Amino acid sequence: MTRRLVATDYGSPAQVLSVIDADDPVAGDGHVVVAVAAAGLNPFDVKRVQGVMSTDPNALPLAIGGEAAGTVAQAGPGTDLVVGDRVAVYPVSGAFAEQIVVDAAAAHPIPDGASTEAAAGLLLAGVTAYDTVATLDIGADDVVLVHGGSGAVGSIAVVLAAARGATVIATASQANHDHLRDLGAVPVAYDGDLAAAVADASPGAITAVIDTVGTDVAIDVSLQSVSPDRIVSIAAWGRGDDGIVLLNGSSESSRANRRAAVAPLLDALADGQITVDIAGTFSFDDAAQAFDALDGRHPRGKYILTP
Numbered sequence: 001m002t003r004r005l006v007a008t009d010y011g012s013p014a015q016v017l018s019v020i021d022a023d024d025p026v027a028g029d030g031h032v033v034v035a036v037a038a039a040g041l042n043p044f045d046v047k048r049v050q051g052v053m054s055t056d057p058n059a060l061p062l063a064i065g066g067e068a069a070g071t072v073a074q075a076g077p078g079t080d081l082v083v084g085d086r087v088a089v090y091p092v093s094g095a096f097a098e099q100i101v102v103d104a105a106a107a108h109p110i111p112d113g114a115s116t117e118a119a120a121g122l123l124l125a126g127v128t129a130y131d132t133v134a135t136l137d138i139g140a141d142d143v144v145l146v147h148g149g150s151g152a153v154g155s156i157a158v159v160l161a162a163a164r165g166a167t168v169i170a171t172a173s174q175a176n177h178d179h180l181r182d183l184g185a186v187p188v189a190y191d192g193d194l195a196a197a198v199a200d201a202s203p204g205a206i207t208a209v210i211d212t213v214g215t216d217v218a219i220d221v222s223l224q225s226v227s228p229d230r231i232v233s234i235a236a237w238g239r240g241d242d243g244i245v246l247l248n249g250s251s252e253s254s255r256a257n258r259r260a261a262v263a264p265l266l267d268a269l270a271d272g273q274i275t276v277d278i279a280g281t282f283s284f285d286d287a288a289q290a291f292d293a294l295d296g297r298h299p300r301g302k303y304i305l306t307p
């Protein structure tokens, strides 16, 4: 049997999360079974459990978890992977399980030099960040404003934009300003007059905005600086009428960007260009603590779940 973390209903994680036993998965053609060592927790998982995305009773018990890492335990016919390979798994649904069966195309070898735990928390945020930077075609002439530059997506977006030679300014809490400087961004506080703080920090006219926060003030300040088509947001779902570019991986170009991102992100993790800070590691049995922490103000870094 394999242990799976599921939600038996929608609501508070402490009340609805449950660890259940399920049949061991079997790897068919083109598929692999991965023994999960670690899985990354993302805001999307929290919102799904809370019923923010849907409260469909037919989806219960709800399989949760959008990324994981571990070792190949079974390799079906027609795959290049072999038992024992260390892989990061993305995309996947139901990653919070001891063993998962996935299309081999979603199991990506982890290069030497990258830890399994960091790889488990890299790809969902990483491909999203890569998508924002690629969609804006950020280059050396850009001055980029990143809202939420200390978050999982925002911090990788800062690194990728800076690596393209752009000047980057990014919002974060004061406690994360040194970290933003380390990543190559000019830090900006978001708790005062945001427009004035951005204007003070910016060495030139802003040419592009990456929003990972979705607040009205973040979008309003952005619209004062650039045209809507130079603002991409992964969170401001209520502001589509402003003409900004909303990205969730559903468009053809967004899907292509995210596919293209996986190998370079894993390489960047291995060579240290990207780091994945770990805010905390929790077993499936204690997972509600991680869900609750991610739902509020939380220390920088990813929450990792282990079977």
Ligand SMILES: NC(=O)c1ccc[n+]([C@@H]2O[C@H](COP(=O)([O-])OP(=O)(O)OC[C@H]3O[C@@H](n4cnc5c(N)ncnc54)[C@H](OP(=O)(O)O)[C@@H]3O)[C@@H](O)[C@H]2O)c1
Pocket: 042, 043, 044, 124, 125, 128, 147, 148, 149, 150, 151, 152, 153, 154, 171, 172, 173, 174, 176, 190, 212, 213, 215, 218, 233, 234, 235, 247, 248, 249, 294, 298, 299, 300, 301
């Ligand atoms: N559309 C997509 O494809 C997609 C994909 C992944 C994630 N998302 C969404 O993107 C959002 C961010 O995800 P994440 O994984 O990066 O979350 P995260 O790691 O929790 O980061 C969120 C960051 O936002 C910052 N923040 C909070 N309030 C803020 C404010 N008022 N102004 C500026 N920054 C603020 C926090 O910075 P401080 O701690 O420094 O205050 C925090 O680090 C979530 O809503 C998530 O659901 C969307």
